[in-house]
Amino acid sequence: MNSGRRALTALHLFVVWVLMAAVVPALGFGLVLSAWDGGAGATVPVFALGVPLTVGLLATAGLLARTVVPLCGSASQRLGWAVLVFVLGTLGVLAGLAAYGRGVELGSASTAIALTGVPYAVVAAFFVPGRWVRLGALAVLASAVAYGGFIGPAQAQQRRHEAEIARYQEQPELLYLGTAPPGMQVSRAAVGPASFSVEYLPVRAGYEAGYVGLTVSPPLTPALHCPEPTDKHMTCTIDAHGEMRMVRDFPGGSREVTLTRRLGNAEAQVTSQTLDEPGLRDLLGTLHPLSDTELEKLMREKKIDYRN
Numbered sequence: 001m002n003s004g005r006r007a008l009t010a011l012h013l014f015v016v017w018v019l020m021a022a023v024v025p026a027l028g029f030g031l032v033l034s035a036w037d038g039g040a041g042a043t044v045p046v047f048a049l050g051v052p053l054t055v056g057l058l059a060t061a062g063l064l065a066r067t068v069v070p071l072c073g074s075a076s077q078r079l080g081w082a083v084l085v086f087v088l089g090t091l092g093v094l095a096g097l098a099a100y101g102r103g104v105e106l107g108s109a110s111t112a113i114a115l116t117g118v119p120y121a122v123v124a125a126f127f128v129p130g131r132w133v134r135l136g137a138l139a140v141l142a143s144a145v146a147y148g149g150f151i152g153p154a155q156a157q158q159r160r161h162e163a164e165i166a167r168y169q170e171q172p173e174l175l176y177l178g179t180a181p182p183g184m185q186v187s188r189a190a191v192g193p194a195s196f197s198v199e200y201l202p203v204r205a206g207y208e209a210g211y212v213g214l215t216v217s218p219p220l221t222p223a224l225h226c227p228e229p230t231d232k233h234m235t236c237t238i239d240a241h242g243e244m245r246m247v248r249d250f251p252g253g254s255r256e257v258t259l260t261r262r263l264g265n266a267e268a269q270v271t272s273q274t275l276d277e278p279g280l281r282d283l284l285g286t287l288h289p290l291s292d293t294e295l296e297k298l299m300r301e302k303k304i305d306y307r308n
Contacts, residue, residue, distance in 0.1 A: 005068050009128055012065035016085070016124045019061055021117030023054050024093060051086075058082035058120075069127050085123045092119025092144070099148035103156030118144075161299075167306060168295060171196075173265050175290035176216045178283045181275055184210060189304040194218060196290075200283075210285065212272040219267040224260060243284075245277070259284060 027050040034042040059082035062072040071081040093116055096106070118140070125137035137270045170176065174196040180186055187201040195217040202208035224244045226236035234248045246262040250273075258271040259280050268287055270280045298304040 008065065009068050009130065009133060012068065012128075013121045013125055015061050015064060016058070017117040017121035019057060019117070020054075020089065020120040021059060021114050024090075024116050025113050026122075027051075027054060055079070055082045055086050058085055064127075068129075069124075070129065070221060071127055081127060085127075087119055088123040089120030092122070095119075095148060096144075099152055102153055103160065104148055104152030105155060105159075110256075165292075165295065165300065167191075168299075168304065171287070174216045174218070175295075176214075176263060176266065176268060176287045177290045177294055178214060178270075178288075179286035181212060181279050181283060183208070184212065186303060187297070188296055190307045191304065192307050210272075210274040212275050212280070214283070214287075215269045216263070216266050217269075218265070219262065224262065224267075263287060 026094075030046045030050060031043045032082040034046045055299075057073075059078045060079040062069070062081055066072040066078070069081065070077075072078045079191070096115065096119070100106055100112075106115060120136045122140050122144075125133050129136065168191050171191075171194075174194075174195065175191075177186075177198060179191075180200050181200055183202050183204075184200045186198060187205070188199040190197050195215055197216075198214040200210075200212040202210045224238055224242055226238060226244065226246070229236075231248065233250070234246060236244065236246045238244045242248075242262060248256045248258075250256070254273055256271060256273045257275075257277055257280060258269060259277070260267060260269045261284050262268075268284060270283050272280060275283075295304070
C-alpha cells in the first residue's frame, strides 16, 4: 500500500468514525426521547427514518474509499457495505452500552460520544484489503473486548468495594469489635446512622442456645447514669469505674444482664441472657477499633450490612 493509498485509507476511517460519532448518539437520543414521550410505539417512526438515513450517509461516505475498498466500487456495493458496517458497528455499540451498564468506566460524556464511532471505524477497517490495517483493527477489537469484558468490570467492582468500605467507615469512632466469647462467633454486624451493633451466636447455632448483643453508639449524657426505675424486676448500679450494670429478672429464674462502658467518644453496651457477667466483662475488655482486615472479612462473609 503506497503512501497515497495509506492517506486515503486513514481519511476514510476517520470520516466513518466522525460521522457515526455524530449521527448514532443523535439517533439514540431521538429513540429515547420518543419512547419517553409516547412509549415503545413512538420509536418506530424515528427508527424507520433514522436507520435508512444513517445507512445512506455511510454509503455516501464510502464514495471516498471506492478506490481502496472493493465493496465501495459501485453504488449497490457501497449500500451493502454501509449496511454491514452499520449492523456490525451497532452490535459493538450495544456491547459497549452493556459494559457501561455494569459500571465500566468510559470517561466523560464527550469521550463516550467519541467512542461511539470507534466500532464502525473498526468494522470499516476490516473491509480494507491491507494486512496491517486489519491487524490494527483486530488489535483495537481485542483491546475493547479485554477492557469491556474483564479489566473494566474488575475496576468497577473495586470502585464499588471501596465505596462500600467508605460508607461503613463514615463514623469510625463507633466501629468497635470484641473477641467472641468461647464457643461463639460473630453472626451479624450492622452499621447504622448513629450506632454499630454486633450479634454473637453459638458456633453450633441450632444445636446450642446463646446470644450476646454488642451496641456502640455516641453517649447520650455526659456521664452514665441509671434510668428511672420503671420495672420492679430490674436493678441498676454504677461501680467506681463508671461502668453501669443493669439486671432484669424473668419468671423462672432467668435474667438478662446489660453492661455499659464508655470508650472514648463512644458508649459500648453488651447484653445477654445466657452469658454470665464475667463473660460480658471479658468481651468488653477485648473491644478494639475494627481493623480493615476484620471489616474485609465481615464483608467477604456477608456478615455486615448498613441499616437506616
